[in-house]
Amino acid sequence: MSRRNCLKLLAAAPLLSASWSALAAVTLDPAKDYSVLSPAQAGGSNGQIEVLEFFxxxxxHCAAFDPKLSQWRAAQGKDVVFQRVPVSFGRREWGALGRLYLTLRALGLADKLDSKVFDAVHKSYLKLEDEAVRNDWLGKQGVDVKKFNDTWRSFGIESQVKRADQMAETYKVDSVPMLVIDGKFIPRDGGVAGEDAGHNRVLVNAGELVARVRASKAMAKK
Structure with a gap:
């Protein structure tokens, strides 16, 4: 799969109407349901389980995945820490959108505005990589545009952009959305047909992998 393409739509099939949370737990097949990152990365510390989303x-497909992922995140235990990492694959537009995310995060606005950004890009077709368009949209969301742009241009955000690019390389990201559980496990869709069903399956598998990591950490304490 090309690094320059986000996760492609799977073959057409009736979409699964049930939410991921209503699906029965599955026995994970390492050939289809997850892969193992090599070399493994540090993961969570102090007993926490780190979940990364490269997006x-x-x-x-990240926009379609986002509402399900938000529901999944809300159902996780307090030991699960979540972090998003923007990926550009060398595209100028995606690079600007990644910097947008990092700036919103630095201002404490990412969780509030994530879904609105997705809607602006994929429903209103706004070119938020364009500064004038972005400033107009941010102002309508009640964001202090000057503060945003000062943060956007800061050394701290530049460093975070470089760090995100480095992480995408280290974690061998070749498509998005992509989850990584505690620096080691990458949940997959099990080969099911249909994007909606595939996203559900990824999150079921992610939950199983979180449980596996949690059990492993508990055993390590004994």
Missing amino acids: SYGCP
């Missing part, structure tokens, strides 16, 4: 506001 882009510019990816329509």
Whole structure:
């Protein structure tokens, strides 16, 4: 799969109407349901389980995945820490959207505005990589545009952009959305047909992998 393409739509099939949370737990098949990152990365500390999502506001599949992921995140235990990492794959537009995310995060606005950014890009078709368009949209969301732009241009955000690019390389990201559980496990869709069903399956598998990591950490304490 090309690094320059986000996760492609799977073959057409009737979409699964049930939410991910209503699906029965599955026995994970390492050939289809997950892969193992090599070399493994540090993961969570102090007993926490780190969940990373590599994504882009510019990816329509990330936009479709976002509401399900938000529901999944809300159902996780307090030991699960979540972090998003924007990916550009060298695209100028995605690079700007990644910087948008990092700036919103630095201002404490990412969780509030994530879904609105996805809607602006994929429903209103706004070119938020364009500064004038972005400033107009941010102002309508009640964001202090000057403060936003000062943060956007800061050394701290530049460093975070470089760090995100480095992480995408280290974690061998070749498509988005992509989850990584505690620096080691990458949940997959099990080969099911249909994007909606595939997203559900990824999150079921992610939950199983979180449980596996949790059990492993508990055993390590004994």
